[in-house]
Amino acid sequence: MSEKSPVEQHQERLAEWDKENLRSLLKTEYGKGFLWRLLEKCFVFSEPGVFDSSNATFHNLGRQAVGKQLLTQILEINPDAYTELAKIGKRESKWAIAALEQEKNTRKHKEKKMPDPNTEVKIEAPDVEVSAMFTPDEVKQRQDDLKSLWTDRRSKLSDDDRKKKTKPF
Numbered sequence: 001m002s003e004k005s006p007v008e009q010h011q012e013r014l015a016e017w018d019k020e021n022l023r024s025l026l027k028t029e030y031g032k033g034f035l036w037r038l039l040e041k042c043f044v045f046s047e048p049g050v051f052d053s054s055n056a057t058f059h060n061l062g063r064q065a066v067g068k069q070l071l072t073q074i075l076e077i078n079p080d081a082y083t084e085l086a087k088i089g090k091r092e093s094k095w096a097i098a099a100l101e102q103e104k105n106t107r108k109h110k111e112k113k114m115p116d117p118n119t120e121v122k123i124e125a126p127d128v129e130v131s132a133m134f135t136p137d138e139v140k141q142r143q144d145d146l147k148s149l150w151t152d153r154r155s156k157l158s159d160d161d162r163k164k165k166t167k168p169f
Contacts, residue, residue, distance in 0.1 A: 022077055029088065032081075035074065036089040042067020 004012070025031030039045065044067040048060030074081050 018073065019077060022073060026074070026078055026081055026084075032085050032088045033092055035070075036085045036092070039067050039071055039085070040089070042070065044068060044071055 022035075025035055041063070043060050043064040048057060048064045050056035050060065071082075074085075078084075
């Protein structure tokens with residue numbers, strides 16, 4: 001019988017370490033989520049072709065080959081892992097969609113040119129809260145007034161009080 005060369009032994013050790021690392025990733029929700037996102041980035045579940053760029057297509061095909069190899073290793077370790085990963089991927093997709101919706105709504109809100117003058121506005125400052133119906137100019141004026149009031153209060157503090165972070169009133 002022929003013995004394995006040091007290079008072959010090293011490669012076998014590396015392959016076993018890779019399997020152990022994958023096993024540990026598959027034991028946690030975070031690891032499964034990471035693997036699912038990695039497989040998605042490797043175009044395992046989508047087409048790697050880019051319409052007008054053969055270089056980009058070849059690059060993506062290489063990524064897909066690595067992704068398929070990773071998926072094969074995962075399935076060798078745990079044949080049920082794909083369904084577990086897919087469940088996490090579906091949940092993360094829902095989160096991503098919700099986050100996109102929230103961002104879209106926030107963007108719509110920011111795109112409004114002028115706020116409705118009849119909206120209720122709350123102005124908060126330390127120890128002071130004003131809530132009433134104000135126009136945007138009135139809101140700005142009240143914010144400035146509150147800032148100056150707070151600055152005046154802070155200036156009346158002694159150095160010892162500032163260190164203790166106590167309030168003057």
